Amino acid sequence: MIDATVLVIDDDDDILLSARLFLKQHFDHVVTCKSPKEINVLLSKNEVDIILLDMNYQKGASDGREGLYWLEHILSIDKDYVVILMTAYGNVELAVQAIKKGATDFILKPWENEKLFATLSAASRLRQSNKKVKKLEKIHSSLQKDINRQFENIVGSSEPIRQLQNTLIKVAPTDANVLILGENGTGKQVFAYELHRLSNRRNQIFMHVDLGSLNENLFESELFGYARGAFTDAKDDKPGRFEMAEGGTIFLDEIGNLSLPLQAKLLSVLQNRTVTRLGESKERKINVRLITATNMPLNEMVAKGTFRQDLLFRINTVELDLPGLARRGEDILLLAGHFLSSFGTKYHKGLLKLDAKAEDTLLKYHWPGNVRELQHVIERAVIMADGHEISPADLQLSPQKFGNSSPVQIDIPLEEMEKLMVQKAIDKHKGNISRAASDLGLTRAALYRRIEKFDL
Template sequence: MINATILVIDDDDDILLSARLFLKQHFSQVLTCKSPKEINVLLSRNEVDIILLDMNYQKGASDGREGMYWLEHILSIDREYVVILMTAYGSVELAVRAIKEGATDFILKPWENEKLFATLSAAWKLRQSTKKASKLEKIRSSLQNDMASRAGAIIGSSPALLYVQRTMTKVAPTDANVLILGENGTGKQVFAHELHQLSARRNQVFMHVDLGALNENLFESELFGYAKGAFTDAREDKAGRFELADGGTIFLDEIGNLSLPLQAKLLTVLQNRTVTRLGESRERKVDVRLVAATNMPLDEMVTKGTFRQDLLFRINTVELVLPPLREREDDVMELATHFMQVFSTRYHKDCRSIDSRASRLLQNYPWPGNIRELQHVIERAVIMADNNFISEHDLQLRQSAFPAAAPTDMQLEEMEKHMVTNALNKHKGNISRAAAELGLTRAALYRRIEKFGI
């Protein structure tokens, strides 16, 4: 007994009786009606899986026009309905036209019971597959929307941020691989998701893979998939992350944590644009846009032999170097206000502003944890606030994190210029190595070179 509801529509009482007597032996519910005018009511009251629809109702009609009209009407209600047309006046041309218009199949009356059951069984499997695909698509869409809301927007208008955004706007519409560099907490995932949203793949999957949290033994099975029986617990075939992201964007976070053997396996996939599941020999083509990110100095790692140079060349067609929050002083209060509004809504608080003393404290703090630290500080402040504003006391910032008394601006600039010049001379003009020694991003070092006219 198949758990499905069959609706049979025919103006002949004998056909309806015959269909009911036979089909109720195989399907859990069989509905019948003599007029297609009852379709709207029946479909609104029942979850129908398959519709058996006669093509002629007026006396003497044999051209099938009525059936084609009601087929179009049913599919206008829901394109996923499975409709099988039936007629005593069959022709190849009519069958072909019916299929083109959206019918699942076409049978002739009088039917053979075995053939009718085979046709309905195949249609039921198609219905189940369609429902499953529709459900998965809804889940995928929901997950993508949820990820977009969690990723958040890029907030700020400081020169350092605008520079990165301009580069991102240029590269986003292309399929070029992008490497996002930056300290922890600078918003690498936010930028990766924004790249995806600005690309032609925006309506496809954005697959985030945290390589830093991925067990080395599971790397291949998670990224490339596996076949049933490939290892002890492989009870069914499973697609890997690359296959699941086909047509979309795959974001490989913390790529600097990969061991050399795993780097080699990843490089092969990126070069060939194919994956081979564990336990299989068949190569499967994948079409993905690669975005990678790390807070590690990959150029320095290449020099030390801990990161493959050919893989670096493959992943960094374009580099986005995200500035730390201490280089985005103009954005601190804009970000803080945004987080205050988000957490006030989440925790049902009435925080409307940040007072002047708290604002100065936020702007003078060095933010070693960058935007992520600022977000956590504001979240805690909203929770702790007793008023409709955030005070200095609510922030609970560590005073030890503030810099000690600093030299004058002139002295500081001279010291900074001297340090930059020495680092460049030491590394013979190699920007990446000089920046790594100074603890700066390459973009930050370029700005200082321009500032001091070096």
């Protein structure tokens, strides 16, 4: 039984009865109607997958103009509807015209049941494929919007950042391979996305692949894809990340973590600009812009024989060396202000600012975790702050751990932070759930769930 809804539209009762009796043996839901004027209502009430549409409705008509009209009408509602036209009058020219206007197929009445089933089965697969593509497009659009909001601009006005921005402007419009170097937390992904956003590929996908978290056994299947039956769980063909990034940018993060055998496989793909899915011999051309990043010393690794020199030459047409936050001290307060605004909105805290002592504390700290550490410190401070000013106590940076000392940052799990926030809001409003919920940006029901969850 195929999980699909078929709508059959024909002015002949016998045709509708015949179609219904046959199709309900094979499809989950079959809807029939005599007049195409009911289309709008039926489409609004049913999740229709396939539409079987007659070409002629007026007595004596055989030119198919009505069918073409209603075909266009259906596709104007949703261009992804799968419409199969049917007529008792065989006309090759009419069939060609129907396909050009967007029909999926064309069948003659009276039909052969086997042929009708084969046609509708293929149509169902097409519909499911279209729905998956549409869903992926929505997800991609949403992700891209999120990325745009997060990485719209590189925050900073220090000399190292100005130099990097000048380089970005020159390099971004090209398809040159870029290698981004820098310590953890310096913003390598931010710069990679900025390269994409300023490039001619900005309207295509930005594919981020964290090679550091990718299991070595899954490297080929994830990056290059696989064919059905290539291994035990390969139930369908699946494109890899390179294919999915077609026309856009692929960002390979933590490239220094690749073993030598995987480096060789990646080099082959980059040299030939083709990928071969696991279980296939067919080479597929790829058109992607490559950006890579690492916090590892690749030149030293080449000297030690742990990173291929030819791969390094391939990926670093241009190098961007990102400075640690300690080297761009004048950007600290700019970044802190940016994060305060962002997290103040996220946690419904309104306009927040740092007091003078908090500013001094941030400037004296040496930030081994770089921008990412500053981001986490500000997020936690926003969560913990009672008023609209952030104090040194809210920052939770140990005063004896500054200068050249090893930093200690109090790490509080997010769930524990959430519990503290809830408790503070309840205490602040002396048990008034409505006010506490409003302060937290939650509904009363959501706050009660958290009270029960944390046993408060």
